[in-house]
Amino acid sequence: MDERDIDAANALAREKLGARADKLAAALVPQSAAPADDRPQIEGAKDTVPIELTREGRLLSEFADELGKIAASAEIFDQNGNVVVVDKRRGLIELMTPDVFRSWIETVAVPYKLKTNPRKGPEEPEFLKIRKSVPRDLAAGTLVSDFFKKHLRRLLKVNRVPLPIKRADGRIELLSQGYDEESGIYTLAPEGVKISDYTLEESKAVLDDLLKEFPFADVEETGQSRSKSVQIAAMLSLFTAGLLPANAYRLSTMWTANSQRSGKSLLAKIAITPVCGLAEVKSLPSSPEETRKILDAAALSAAPYLLFDDLFGYIQNQDLNAFMTADVWSGRLLNSQRTFQTERVSLVFLTGNQLKLSPDLANRVLICELAVEFADFQAREIKNVIDSQTLNSPAMRSRVLSALWGLVRHWDATGRKAGGKRLAGFEHYCDVVGGIVIAAGYGDPCAKPTLDAGGDEQSRDMETLIRLLYDHREPAKLSNDGREYVYTFAEIARFCWQNELFSWFLQGKEYETRDGETRVELSPSSTSTLGKLLKSNVGKKYRLSDDVVIQFSRRGSRNKVYPIMINPN
Numbered sequence: 001m002d003e004r005d006i007d008a009a010n011a012l013a014r015e016k017l018g019a020r021a022d023k024l025a026a027a028l029v030p031q032s033a034a035p036a037d038d039r040p041q042i043e044g045a046k047d048t049v050p051i052e053l054t055r056e057g058r059l060l061s062e063f064a065d066e067l068g069k070i071a072a073s074a075e076i077f078d079q080n081g082n083v084v085v086v087d088k089r090r091g092l093i094e095l096m097t098p099d100v101f102r103s104w105i106e107t108v109a110v111p112y113k114l115k116t117n118p119r120k121g122p123e124e125p126e127f128l129k130i131r132k133s134v135p136r137d138l139a140a141g142t143l144v145s146d147f148f149k150k151h152l153r154r155l156l157k158v159n160r161v162p163l164p165i166k167r168a169d170g171r172i173e174l175l176s177q178g179y180d181e182e183s184g185i186y187t188l189a190p191e192g193v194k195i196s197d198y199t200l201e202e203s204k205a206v207l208d209d210l211l212k213e214f215p216f217a218d219v220e221e222t223g224q225s226r227s228k229s230v231q232i233a234a235m236l237s238l239f240t241a242g243l244l245p246a247n248a249y250r251l252s253t254m255w256t257a258n259s260q261r262s263g264k265s266l267l268a269k270i271a272i273t274p275v276c277g278l279a280e281v282k283s284l285p286s287s288p289e290e291t292r293k294i295l296d297a298a299a300l301s302a303a304p305y306l307l308f309d310d311l312f313g314y315i316q317n318q319d320l321n322a323f324m325t326a327d328v329w330s331g332r333l334l335n336s337q338r339t340f341q342t343e344r345v346s347l348v349f350l351t352g353n354q355l356k357l358s359p360d361l362a363n364r365v366l367i368c369e370l371a372v373e374f375a376d377f378q379a380r381e382i383k384n385v386i387d388s389q390t391l392n393s394p395a396m397r398s399r400v401l402s403a404l405w406g407l408v409r410h411w412d413a414t415g416r417k418a419g420g421k422r423l424a425g426f427e428h429y430c431d432v433v434g435g436i437v438i439a440a441g442y443g444d445p446c447a448k449p450t451l452d453a454g455g456d457e458q459s460r461d462m463e464t465l466i467r468l469l470y471d472h473r474e475p476a477k478l479s480n481d482g483r484e485y486v487y488t489f490a491e492i493a494r495f496c497w498q499n500e501l502f503s504w505f506l507q508g509k510e511y512e513t514r515d516g517e518t519r520v521e522l523s524p525s526s527t528s529t530l531g532k533l534l535k536s537n538v539g540k541k542y543r544l545s546d547d548v549v550i551q552f553s554r555r556g557s558r559n560k561v562y563p564i565m566i567n568p569n
Contacts, residue, residue, distance in 0.1 A: 050129065051109040054138055064142045067109065068151030074108050075179070077155035077186075079302070080328075080342040083143050084155060086186050091160035091277065092301040095333075098140040105134050156184035157302040157345045160276050161193055161401060164408055165242035172243065172412050174405070183242065190277070192394030196402040203406030204440060206399050207232065210270065213384055214263045217369040224443045230368040232407075232437050233445035234271040237347055238304055239404045240433060247327045247343070248428035251446070254350040254357070257370035264351040264370060265309050266386060271349065273391040274400040276304050284308040288319060295323045296331035298346045311352035314457075314504040315361060324348055324364045325425065356457040356504055363423075367449050411436040420444035458533070461501040466542045466550050468495050469564050486563045493530060494520045505529050534562060541568070 049070050054063050077084050079093060085104070087094040096104070105111060112129040120126055134142075142148050162174045165183055177189040198206070216225040234253040241250065253271065255264035265281070272279040285291045298306050323329065329344040350365065357365065390396055411417070419434020423446055430446045437445050469492070473485040496502055497510060497520040508522035522530065535554065542550045551565040 048106075049109045051105075051111055052129075053111050053113045053132060053134065055113065060138065060141050061145065061147045063138065064145035064148035065151075067105065067142060068148040070109050071148075072151040072153070076104070076152060078149050078152040079155050080340070081149070082300075082340060082342070083149060083152065086155075086158055087301075088188060091158050091188055092303060093155060093158060095300060096143060098136050098143060101139045101143055102134050102136065105139070153179065153181070154184045155179075155186060155302075156343060157186075157304070159185055159187045159242075160190070160304070161274075161397070162187055162189060162195060163239060163242055163275070164405065166244075172408065175242070185242070190394065190397075192398070193401070194398050195405050196398070197409065198402045198406030200406060200410040200440060203403040203410070206403040207235075209384075210386070210400065211267075214267060215257075215370050215372050217371040218449070226443060226445070226447055226449060227368045227370070229437050229443040229445040230366045231267055231271070232440070232442050233366060233433050234267075234349070234368065235274070235400070236404060236407065236433050236436055237429075238272065238275040239401070240408060240436065241304075241345070241347075243408070243432050244428050249325050249426050250347055250429050250433075251423070251426050252324055252348040252350065252365045253368060254352075254355060254365045255368045255370065256351075256355045257353055258372055262353075262370040262372045264353075267368065267370075268307055268309065268349050268351050269388060269391055270386075270400075272305055272307060273388070274397045274404070278388060278392050279307055281307050281309045284311055284315070284317070284320075291317065291319050292331065293334070295319060295329070296334075296340075299323075299329035299331065299342050299344050300333075300340060302342070303346045305347045305349060307349045307351075309351050311350060311355055314356040314358070315350070315352075316358035317361070320348065321358075321360045321364070324361075359459050362459065363425075366445055369449065407436050407440045411439045414439055419446060421446045421448070457504075458502070461496075462533075462537055463542055464499065465492070465495060465501055466552060466564065467544060468499060470544060470548070470550055470566070473564075483566045483568075484563045485566075486561050488561055489531070489534075490519065492534065492562055493522055493527075494518065496530065497522075502530065502533070 051063070051066055051070065052058060054060055075086060076096065077086075077093075083096040083101075084093045085096055086092075111132055111134050113132045114127045115130050117124055117126060117128050159175060162176065164172055165175050165180070165185070166172050168182065174195060175183070175185060175187045177187050179186050211228060211231060214228075214231075216227040216231070218227055219225045230253065233251075237250055237253065244250065253268075255267050257264050269279040282294060285294070294306070297303075323344065323346075326344045328341050330339060330341040332339050417435050417439060418431040419438055420430075421434070421444055422430045426446075434444060434446045437443070469485070469487060472495075477485045477487065493508075496506060497508065498518075505526060506522065507526045508520055510518060510520050512518055534552075537552050538554045540552055542552070544550060547567075549567050551568040553563050553565065555561055555563065
């Protein structure tokens with residue numbers, strides 16, 4: 001009788017006897033078929049552990065638990081309930097699938113099934129152990145079984161080079177290659193990349209030489225530039241993630257410039273490549289669904305960064321806002337009904353010319369501004385040409401990583417002094433990264449920027465509008481209490497139009513009435529957008545000077561008016 005005949009007989013028995021068939025079969029299985037501690041070696045599998053597949057009398061939970069014990073020290077991990085492995089080529093976390101898992105199991109164990117020995121004699125065993133790959137349904141069941149996952153080690157992220165970590169006892173050290181139990185981080189060590197102990201002077205010499213030809217804006221007489229300090233902070237943002245408390249928010253970086261070919265993308269790559277290798281560039285999709293797919297994939301793979309390059313215009317994206325400051329990111333697995341939750345570790349970088357950010361986004365980024373003097377960018381003479389391949393060479397990565405490690409070591413040796421300005425929600429980042437940059441003598445990257453264009457233009461334009469309303473207040477508009485001036489929506493629209501405020505969405509036309517009065521007629525979409533913007537600022541206070549504070553408000557249902565209160569209580 002072959003295996004197919006046995007299966008047919010079992011099926012017939014179940015049809016006739018129902019659940020009793022399995023109970024009877026389990027009772028008839030000889031004890032030698034399921035030895036508790038017998039792990040005989042199977043021919044051709046001397047260095048791996050045999051594991052019996054499920055059968056009548058051997059449950060999935062038993063198989064999963066036994067395999068979990070075998071795999072406990074192997075390079076397979078638990079990432080927030082998902083079974084994952086490390087993609088060492090890309091330096092990412094990869095979700096284990098049932099099909100891949102079937103062959104992976106055979107790297108740590110030899111699956112087998114028991115068959116009755118048809119040639120059993122006095123010296124022959126009653127059962128033969130036949131090697132057999134794990135069936136797909138058994139592989140799938142094991143991957144979602146808590147009996148298997150409870151044995152696996154936790155994996156938070158993958159470092160593509162050795163990076164500094166702050167230990168529980170306060171020590172700062174570079175992680176070694178492989179898995180680190182305390183942090184849950186797996187560290188790769190690319191061939192030829194070596195981090196040396198540079199002094200502060202050696203570190204600054206490397207970084208200053210690398211950045212010397214970039215046209216950083218806001219250069220002071222002392223030679224310092226806030227934008228250059230932001231660039232140093234951006235390079236440290238990926239390098240020093242292990243020095244921050246778990247789930248501490250890190251500020252993203254945006255590079256903006258007054259013209260093309262200023263070096264924005266190259267500066268972003270300089271921040272990324274030493275730590276992560278060749279930078280992967282993405283465009284920011286206009287579709288929310290496509291944006292969500294990119295963010296979900298980054299979260300699942302624990303990608304260290306996302307670089308959205310060459311953006312244009314006004315950037316407002318709720319999913320991106322949420323992603324930048326999410327502790328845990330949840331979504332749906334691609335081509336599946338299963339959902340996932342995982343810790344977000346990715347840092348977002350943005351580049352573009354004269355970018356305008358929504359206030360929510362602007363509060364999550366440090367802005368590095370470049371100012372190109374030549375109208376023809378080809379007129380710039382670049383002596384130290386840097387490209388992606390040069391940045392990715394082991395020699396260059398070694399120098400830059402050693403320089404960043406030198407800044408960290410100097411900060412550590414001088415008392416780990418906190419940074420300057422502390423931005424709300426990013427205090428730990430400002431203390432650590434800001435502190436390292438300031439200690440190295442580059443200034444405070446978290447200081448408030450003064451941009452010629454771009455950045456949080458919406459907030460700047462709103463403050464300008466408040467100043468205009470205050471400067472052009474008329475006695476006729478004074479309300480009864482003597483401190484409030486009231487404006488109509490049409491008057492506010494005219495102020496915005498004539499002073500080019502909110503220009504990225506205001507559309508319409510200006511005309512004169514028969515009485516010679518200048519009026520502005522906005523398009524329906526512009527009217528709606530401006531109305532929503534004004535509504536979002538109701539109740540906010542603006543300090544125009546030490547003596548003047550203005551509170552913006554709104555009254556009415558259909559014919560709304562917008563009072564400004566001077567020095568409210």
